[in-house]
Amino acid sequence: MSTYRYQLIQKSWGISIEIRASIEVSAVRNPSNGDSRVWRFLSIDDLNDMPRLRSAPVREVRLTEHLLYLSGEEQQYLQKGLELVSDQLPPQQNIVVTVEDLNFNETDYQPEGLALALAGLLQQHFHLRDVHVPVHYLPEQNRYYFDFEHARFPV
Numbered sequence: 001m002s003t004y005r006y007q008l009i010q011k012s013w014g015i016s017i018e019i020r021a022s023i024e025v026s027a028v029r030n031p032s033n034g035d036s037r038v039w040r041f042l043s044i045d046d047l048n049d050m051p052r053l054r055s056a057p058v059r060e061v062r063l064t065e066h067l068l069y070l071s072g073e074e075q076q077y078l079q080k081g082l083e084l085v086s087d088q089l090p091p092q093q094n095i096v097v098t099v100e101d102l103n104f105n106e107t108d109y110q111p112e113g114l115a116l117a118l119a120g121l122l123q124q125h126f127h128l129r130d131v132h133v134p135v136h137y138l139p140e141q142n143r144y145y146f147d148f149e150h151a152r153f154p155v
Contacts, residue, residue, distance in 0.1 A: 001100065004121035006113055008144065011137050015113040015144065018103040019121050024096040028057045058094040059086055061118065067099055074111045081118025084151055088128040097122070112146040129153045 001022050008015045061078045063070060070078075078099060089095055097118065104113075119131055132154050134147040 002121055002125045004117060004124050006117035006120050008113065008116075008135060010135070010144070011139075014108055015110055016104060016108045017113045017117040018101075019099060019114075019117040020101040021097050021099045021118075021121055023122075023125055024094075024098070025090075026094045028092045028094055057089075057092065058096065059083075059089070060096045062096060062098045064098060064100050067102065070102075071111070074114055077111050077114040078118050080148065081115040081120075082122065084115060084119040084131045084133070084148075085122045085126075085128055088153075089122070089126060110144055110146075112144070115146070115148070 001020060003018065003020045005016065005018045059082055061075075061082050063075070063078075082095075082097060099118075102114075102117075116131075116133060122128065123130060130153070131151055133151045136145045136147070137143075138145050
């Protein structure tokens with residue numbers, strides 16, 4: 001079980017989210033493992049396109065039963081957190097993150113923070129480079145704007 005706290009404070013208030021999750025890692029199976037019949041019927045075109053024939057790694061976020069109350073938007077932000085760091089994850093590993101618990105104060109919360117909480121958890125667990133998502137406070141809306149389109153990895 002891993003725990004990570006995402007915090008952002010730029011003005012008189014901020015965002016603070018603690019996430020606890022278990023992370024399962026397993027090897028990606030080659031579709032031919034243990035079955036030589038798969039290779040018997042490959043054409044020359046198939047052999048030239050071998051990367052396409054390999055199974056793609058599974059990258060998935062799951063919720064424990066007591067977190068199923070999260071809205072579709074909140075679940076999408078958790079998935080976004082996985083996507084933010086997916087290029088740095090081991091390429092031939094399936095990774096399933098099961099979110100066990102979330103702690104936050106409603107007054108210090110925006111659902112976008114879930115993405116950075118999950119990304120931070122994975123960065124900590126796998127020793128990945130930090131991802132930088134520009135965040136700007138919008139006083140007229142009294143909320144933070146997360147610019148996911150311009151996320152980058154500082155050198």
